Amino acid sequence: MILAPHADDESLGCGGLIAAARAQGVAVHVICMTDGAASHPNSHAWGGGRLTERREAEMIRALAHLGCAPDSVRFLRHPDGWLGAQDGAAIGATLADLCAQLRVRTLLASSGIDHHADHKATAAIAAHMTRHHPELRHWAYPVWSRWDDAAYLQAHGRLRPRSFDTSDWQSAKRRAIDAHDSQLGRIVEDDPAGFAMPGAFVEFFATAPEIFFEVPSCP
Numbered sequence: 001m002i003l004a005p006h007a008d009d010e011s012l013g014c015g016g017l018i019a020a021a022r023a024q025g026v027a028v029h030v031i032c033m034t035d036g037a038a039s040h041p042n043s044h045a046w047g048g049g050r051l052t053e054r055r056e057a058e059m060i061r062a063l064a065h066l067g068c069a070p071d072s073v074r075f076l077r078h079p080d081g082w083l084g085a086q087d088g089a090a091i092g093a094t095l096a097d098l099c100a101q102l103r104v105r106t107l108l109a110s111s112g113i114d115h116h117a118d119h120k121a122t123a124a125i126a127a128h129m130t131r132h133h134p135e136l137r138h139w140a141y142p143v144w145s146r147w148d149d150a151a152y153l154q155a156h157g158r159l160r161p162r163s164f165d166t167s168d169w170q171s172a173k174r175r176a177i178d179a180h181d182s183q184l185g186r187i188v189e190d191d192p193a194g195f196a197m198p199g200a201f202v203e204f205f206a207t208a209p210e211i212f213f214e215v216p217s218c219p
């Protein structure tokens, strides 16, 4: 199970691993935590839930490139930017039940070192889940900290990084990232201050090995 704070984190942080898992027949379930509406908060044309629907469709397309069927993703639609203000323990308990139902053994969640409140909140929810199910292996994947924090490895403290070479999955991963049109500056035209991934950012995540930190479950 992959916890993605926003539609695009799954492709950026673990697209290669998802493609590799699917190629081996491993079931992958993706949870999109927020509605993604904060990427273009000033757009009138894409307000009122339209951007959320667009981003969800993009995520489904991205996951198709990685070998996942549309029903492998669930959208929780918590308010973008405010996941930390929700009841993380309750969200974690519900997701832990879902893990038990789906026989999930491995949980990947955004790293709490990432400099984004929803990424930190997602990491905290993952920690709640392993409290319910200590047998779940929990791995943290960095996105923003890898990009903007030169000391991100040290910032993870005693957690040791494992690197996954995505060379064999690079074209699928690139197509998955590319499916997130609205985050690449191609769709929303009436919010110039809205988010657009820089080209170098896309290139970095499309080609660099993926990094995962195993997080011990704390009682």
Ligand SMILES: [Zn+2]
Binding pocket: 005, 006, 009, 116, 119
């Ligand atoms: Zn994100």
